[in-house]
Amino acid sequence: MxxxxxxxxxxxxxxxxxxxxxxxxxxxxxxxxxxxxxxxRPDLAQVQSAQQLNCWQYGQTEGEPQLREAIAAEARALGIACEASQVLVLSGSQQGIDLVSKLFIEEGTRVLVEAPAYLAAVQSFRLFGADFLPVTVDPTAGPDNQSFKVALEQAQLAYLTPTFQNPSGYCYPDEQRDRIAAALDTAGVPLFEDDPYRELAFDGAAPQPIVGRLKHAPWVYQGSFSKTLAPGLRLGFLIAHPILVPHLTRLKQAADLHSNRLSQHLILQALQGGLHEHVAxxxxxxxxxxxxxxxxxxxxxxxxxxxxxxxxxxxxxxxxxxxxxxxxxxxxxxxxxxxxxxxxxxxxxxxxxxxxxxxxxxxxxxxxxxxxxxxxxxxx
Amino acid sequence: MxxxxxxxxxxxxxxxxxxxxxxxxxxxxxxxxxxxxxxxRPDLAQVQSAQQLNCWQYGQTEGEPQLREAIAAEARALGIACEASQVLVLSGSQQGIDLVSKLFIEEGTRVLVEAPAYLAAVQSFRLFGADFLPVTVDPTAGPDNQSFKVALEQAQLAYLTPTFQNPSGYCYPDEQRDRIAAALDTAGVPLFEDDPYRELAFDGAAPQPIVGRLKHAPWVYQGSFSKTLAPGLRLGFLIAHPILVPHLTRLKQAADLHSNRLSQHLILQALQGGLHEHVAxxxxxxxxxxxxxxxxxxxxxxxxxxxxxxxxxxxxxxxxxxxxxxxxxxxxxxxxxxxxxxxxxxxxxxxxxxxxxxxxxxxxxxxxxxxxxxxxxxxx
CATH class of the missing domain: 3.90.1150.10 (Aspartate Aminotransferase, domain 1)
Structure with a gap:
């Protein structure tokens, strides 16, 4: 059945x-x-009184324009050259994993993953039929360069969580990110970089995302507001290479039309004043x-x-x-x-x-x- | 790629x-x-002041327990024998279409659809590889009984919008619903009944859903709060035959972990006092x-x-x-x-x-x- x-x-x-x-x-x-x-815990009474709330009607699949602008600006500050048109607001970054799975993965698609890797991503890739190319991530030294290159020769997609990886906690240093970016460019393999923990940096800021170092390879970068603000609001985002955006947008439309507009409003307010203070x-x-x-x-x-x-x-x-x-x-x-x-x-x-x-x-x-x-x- | x-x-x-x-x-x-x-347009200030809001942390994939209870009670009043454990809260009923597509449809799966049918459902089924068995819905008489039976002999899933269908506007009368339920039971074909317009009844209440008339066939019934309350809150629900619930729950978890908790809170408040008055x-x-x-x-x-x-x-x-x-x-x-x-x-x-x-x-x-x-x- x-x-x-x-x-x-x-x-x-x-x-x-x-x-x-x-x-x-x-x-x-x-x-x-x-x-x-x-x-x-946003002050809903203030939200209500401060302005005419306009979040009850159907909205745009891509997300609220102001929020997309604000997310793109944050990403540029991290070293990802991008425009608001490349931003897709997500109903939590788990949704990005679903959309990227749909875009790239069918039975037999070879996906490079870290070993260990984020469990819910592996489950989604498997659901869509992925074959895995695991690359061991040493908790002290990260992935071995040679093993990574060998896996990349076979891979059709690479999924990495280079910043405070779940579960290993490992954070790829600059030179490793540069080497991996160069290898991805050479192989032409799309990179899906998942970056939900970046703001939770206890001993100094994390290095620039790998997608910001790519020159040719297609990429999807995603982040979350669940670790910095509130997971119950179910809001994340992805930013993608321009050739991927139209497909991901249609896949998002087929998945849930668009994301919750009240959450988008609350998160935009936090981005405009208070997110970084809250994190601090x-x-x-x-x-x-x-x-x-x-x-x-x-x-x-x-x-x-x-x-x-x-x-x-x-x-x-x-x-x-x-x-x-x-x-x-x-x-x-x-x-x-x-x-x-x-x-x-x-x-x-x-x-x-x-x-x-x-x-x-x-x-x-x-x-x-x-x-x-x-x-x-x-x-x- | x-x-x-x-x-x-x-x-x-x-x-x-x-x-x-x-x-x-x-x-x-x-x-x-x-x-x-x-x-x-819920009064957010009142929401904030009336109680300790507890909707910021991660929540349950299935949805908030009280909301599931309230949805099950509404469904029982419509003639669908069900428990809260069969209810899955959705991020809009478009998500139900995605989850049901994932559950049943792969390349070559034969899906009985109305002709005309709801466009976004057809698009989702097609994305997952469905072959269609269209049954013409006459705007005055609905689907022809014989054509329906013939299509059902081939079908692996039937998707129907029997109440104020989008786009035809047709509403299946009682005797047609009974005949279709009997035919589905005989064929053992799962029914996916999409029911977002039921409350928008201008000339008297709509007949009992078809799923409430089934004796054997597996079924998924879904509804929406987008037409009665506010689409920007992106909240819908599905209710399913018990054998389908565990799979749909895991698919929901892989899609977005769980639905927005603030929306669930606002919708529960509306269900507890005011939804039917608002509709009136x-x-x-x-x-x-x-x-x-x-x-x-x-x-x-x-x-x-x-x-x-x-x-x-x-x-x-x-x-x-x-x-x-x-x-x-x-x-x-x-x-x-x-x-x-x-x-x-x-x-x-x-x-x-x-x-x-x-x-x-x-x-x-x-x-x-x-x-x-x-x-x-x-x-x-």
């Missing part, structure tokens, strides 16, 4: 973990939620939690695992020195009131090491300490 | 018409916009415009075309007595400041008669009279 792609809809393991993680009393390192204290205010919350998890890992698991202290984003990527059944551990941990995410969920092939992704943004420093202590007692 | 489906992304004719139709000074019968005067208030606006277009058609085009006065929805479906090049007429009309939609856009095969779809909801009675006079002068 169903289309063949439905067989490729991956199991609900992650959904099950996240559902269990949201139970009261569970300390969750499993999800990727912003801190409750960091959420942007929330960074200390994240930095404190990041540091708390680093200290708790040292204290409780320092002899069992290795990790890098992330310089941005929402996650620690933890590798066990000895093989561990992380799925069994996950179940035991849930019984002990701690939710963790097994690392193999982020791979398209079985990984060499046992690993975990641990989210630090949604737990208080006290809960981080307590959760890590519980985890350690299970492992001993 | 692109997936093969991109070749099936239909041309931008309709987008071009709608863009031209939105130019200042153009009287537009081309789109499907609610009356500006009928838009629901706006119906006279629509009835007046519908009657104005009926009179203007009689006055200006009565000898050239045939039509049924629609008992609901947003459109007149007008058939020429003699062949007319409706695309040339559309261009001439645009130059004369009137936007119309050629009827062949709504067919998967070339239709037997020349026809137009004329929207009456977004123009004042004066503009309807003026626009129709201009159209008539072009035709003489």
């Amino acid at each position: 169903f289309a063949k792609r439905i067989e490729r809809l991956t199991s609900s393991l992650v959904r099950d973990i996240l559902a269990a993680a949201s139970r009261p009393g569970v300390i969750s390192f499993a999800g990727g939620l912003p801190a409750e204290e960091a959420l942007y 205010q929330i960074l200390p919350i994240y930095r404190e939690r990041r540091d708390a998890m680093h200290v708790a890992l040292q204290r409780h698991l320092g002899d069992l695992v290795t990790w890098q202290k992330p310089v941005g984003g929402l996650f620690f990527w933890v590798q066990f020195k000895q093989p561990v059944d992380t799925h069994a551990l996950m179940k035991q941990a849930l019984e002990a009131g701690v939710a963790i995410m097994p690392g193999d969920a982020f791979y398209t092939e079985k990984p060499a090491l046992s690993c975990l992704r641990l989210n630090f943004s949604h737990s208080t420093p006290q809960d981080i300490e307590e959760g890590m202590a519980r985890l350690a007692s299970l492992l001993r | 692109f997936a093969k489906r991109i070749e099936r992304l239909t041309s931008s004719l309709v987008r071009d018409i709608l863009a031209a139709a939105s130019r200042p000074g153009v009287i537009s019968f081309a789109g499907g916009l609610p009356a500006e005067e009928a838009l629901y 208030q706006i119906l006279p606006i629509y009835r007046e415009r519908r009657d104005a277009m009926h009179v203007a058609l009689q006055r200006h085009l009565g000898d050239l075309v045939t039509w049924q006065k629609p008992v609901g929805g947003l459109f007149f479906w007008v058939q020429f007595k003699q062949p007319v090049d409706t695309h040339a007429l559309m261009k001439q009309a645009l130059e004369a400041g009137v936007a119309i939609m050629p009827g062949d856009a709504f067919y998967t095969e070339k239709p037997a008669l020349s026809c137009l779809r004329l929207n009456f909801s977004h123009s004042t009675p004066q503009d309807i009279e003026e626009g129709m006079a201009r159209l008539a002068s072009l035709l003489r």
Whole structure:
């Protein structure tokens, strides 16, 4: 009865973990939620009184013109030469993954992905029939240059999250970005650069996006307001090479006509005054939690695992020195009131090491300490 | 470079018409916009002050529990036996079309559609590779029973808009709905019933949905708040047979994680107090415009075309007595400041008669009279 792609809809393991993680009393390192204290809560009364709100009728598929202008200006400041006409407002950046999948991927399309990679992107690519070319991302050194080039020779699309990658936390330095941009230009392979964590930089700004360094290769760049403002507003954006924009616009129209106009209005207001101040205010919350998890890992698991202290984003990527059944551990941990995410969920092939992704943004420093202590007692 | 489906992304004719139709000074019968005067404009200040708003964090893919309960209760009152667990909140009902396409349609899937049919659904089905089995919907008598049965023998999915169909305006009576439900049960073909216009009933309530009459066949029913409240909020819903819900939920998660929570909050408030009153208030606006277009058609085009006065929805479906090049007429009309939609856009095969779809909801009675006079002068 169903289309063949439905067989490729991956199991609900992650959904099950996240559902269990949201139970009261569970300390969750499993999800990727912003801190409750960091959420942007716009003053709706002020929105209403300050101006004639005009957001109730159908709107444009591409997004509100002023918002597109503001997004393009922010992107130019990051070093992406672009016009507002290349901007498509999205109903969250997950939608960009759906649209790019539809544009490029059918059964057998070879997609270069990082290993580990963002899970929901891999799931979408798989749904549309992708074959994967995984390139290992070392948590300290990133992708190996030679492996990347070899994969690129086969690839029809490359998907990268070079800035505070989910899950590894790795941030590609300038010279690596330059090398990758040159390789993509030579191969003529389209780049899909996913950049939702850029603003959550704890130890200095991230380097210019890779798409800003490309000379020939087609590209799609996307960002999100979910980590800096409020995920409940479901608003993100993509910016694309001009040859891709008309197709992506029609795909967006077929997906949901256009994005929520009230959210677009609220986000535009934030962009025009307060987004960067808001981010500056929330960074200390994240930095404190990041540091708390680093200290708790040292204290409780320092002899069992290795990790890098992330310089941005929402996650620690933890590798066990000895093989561990992380799925069994996950179940035991849930019984002990701690939710963790097994690392193999982020791979398209079985990984060499046992690993975990641990989210630090949604737990208080006290809960981080307590959760890590519980985890350690299970492992001993 | 692109997936093969991109070749099936239909041309931008309709987008071009709608863009031209939105130019200042153009009287537009081309789109499907609610009356500006009928838009629901929630009091955001009151929303803010009345309660602790909790809509900024990530939410559930299926939608807010209270809203799902309220939608299920409304559906039960229409004669659809269902629970809240079968409800999926959508980012507009266009998203339901995308999700159902993904669930059922791949290259060569045979889909029974009405002829004419809702354009954006046909485009989505085509994008995913559907082959069409069109069943002619007579504007007076609906689909022929025998033709429907023959098409059903081949079909793998049936897509119907039985209530104030876009574009024909036709509303299936009870006995036709019963016959179709029985035929679907016999054939075991899943029904996708699209029902966005039900509340816009000018001459009495519409009959029970077909899905409520099914005994065995799987089904998806969807509705929208765009016609009754505000399309800019981009919120709709689907209700599905229990065996389909887990797949549709995962497809929704891959498409945009979940729908806008502020919109869900605003719509829930409307459902809890005021939606039906709001609809009762706006119906006279629509009835007046519908009657104005009926009179203007009689006055200006009565000898050239045939039509049924629609008992609901947003459109007149007008058939020429003699062949007319409706695309040339559309261009001439645009130059004369009137936007119309050629009827062949709504067919998967070339239709037997020349026809137009004329929207009456977004123009004042004066503009309807003026626009129709201009159209008539072009035709003489």
